[in-house]
Amino acid sequence: MSLLDVRNLTVTYAGGAAAVRGVDLRLEAGHKLGLAGESGCGKSTLALALLRLLPAGSRITGEVFLDGEDVLAMKWGRVRAVRWAGASVVFQGAMHSLNAVHRIGDQIAEPILLHKKATAAGAKRKTGELLEQVGLPAARADAYPHELSGGQRQRVMIAMALACDPRLIIADEPTTALDVMIQAQILRLIEQLVADQDLGLIMISHDLAVLADTCDRLAVMYAGRVVEEGPAAQVYEDARHPYARALSAAFPRIGDPASRFAPQGLAGDPPDPAALPSGCTFHPRCPVALESCPEEDPLLRTAGPERRAACVLVGPPADARRGAREEPEPLEEARPGTP
């Protein structure tokens, strides 16, 4: 049984169109999944939906099994328990998430006490241990958020997320506001905690390079759907979907300074969920779109071992195609505008 098994998840905000459309995802304990995509493609909505943290009036359909239990079918009392003990979220911008008028120790202890995980003395002890786990002295429990640096505050957020021993951590742009050195430290800390405690991790970022460096698998989202999914290094180095390829080309290769000077930007913006293009939603921006793409809406299909991509130009590898009657050409062989 997977730690997380998301099936056909669709999310619609009140009065809006679907921001997440039929997403399937799986994550095993001890594994790290990176969720990438430009702003507005539905990454945060997907993360919030996993713990039913969306605003009132939002509609969620599908199934979200966390350790075998369907979060979407749970009563609210159970959802509240699962929020800290089953899975917890680290958001970007720790200054806004922490309460400025309470000492950080009290804020870390709060979920422990709320979920009756320990007595007041036990919660205090656990708070000290958590601070040390994230690389801060236990005595910093007495500090107020404004007395800490940005990186220290993000460490506090991670300590809070770990307070009730969750099985899954969802980190939504956990390092976006931090400088590069601190960003690297926080990423290594998250990696280490995930490995030590056999947690599952979903890390959200628009930065594919950061995700490829931290995660085992990557899922690239576009217009509310996962358009490519597979082993992190393969998706980053050799994306099969034209959108994933463009996104990957927009970030410098680690250890390859030359690539920094040749990012291939992608023209235009992702579509508004209320006005999606027909057929493949990426076709208006796609450099290799076919004439048929405005009519055909491709679902995820096998694009290699443990890889899937949602593009008509992506077929199974040559070996698997042998004997098939009709298969689309692989992406590499496509020419722009070729029918």
Ligand SMILES: Nc1ncnc2c1ncn2[C@@H]1O[C@H](COP(=O)(O)OP(=O)(O)OP(=O)(O)O)[C@@H](O)[C@H]1O
């Ligand atoms: N509370 C809300 N009410 C209505 N629509 C929303 C709400 N939050 C997000 N949306 C819409 O849902 C879509 C997906 O947004 P979401 O924030 O999930 O994307 P994202 O990929 O996480 O972007 P970012 O990287 O900027 O956070 C967008 O079109 C956005 O305008």
